[in-house]
Amino acid sequence: MSKPLYKVTFLNHGRVYELYARRVGSSALWGFTEVAELVFDVRDGVLVDPTEERLRDEFGDTRALHLPMQSVVRIEEVEKKGAAAIRDAVTGETVVTPFPLPAKPRS
Known part of the structure; x- marks a missing residue:
């Protein structure tokens, strides 16, 4: 039997983070929720998700997050991992923008 997978949504500095953890x-800290064994996509291909990369850079070496209970929006037990996200808390728009494509030459 595999370990359960959780999607954790929490507020951090005016942004909504969605991470996956086991x-x-x-x-052990009173008033905090512990989130450990974070799960990130491991891809060796050409296609790279900038949000996943940013989250891996920020939390890649983290053994456990201790989140204040009031910052946790939702914890869901899920069957499989989806896309991690960082969104603006007010608008809900994605904060990390994709890599810019080259502009079309002007005619």
């Missing part, structure tokens, strides 16, 4: 529970 372990979620009460923290």
Whole structure:
């Protein structure tokens, strides 16, 4: 039997983060939720998700996150991993923009 997978949505500096983790529970720190064993996509191909890369850069070496309970929006147990996201808390728009494509030459 495989470990459960959780989608954790929380607020951080005016942004909504969506991460995936294998372990979620009460923290030893009073008033905090512990999120550990973060799951990131491991891709060796040409296609790179900039949001996933940014999250991996920020949280890649993290053993456990201790999130204040009031910042946690939702914790869902899911069957499979979806796309991680960073969104603006007010508008809901994605914060990380994709790599810009070359502009069309002007005629």
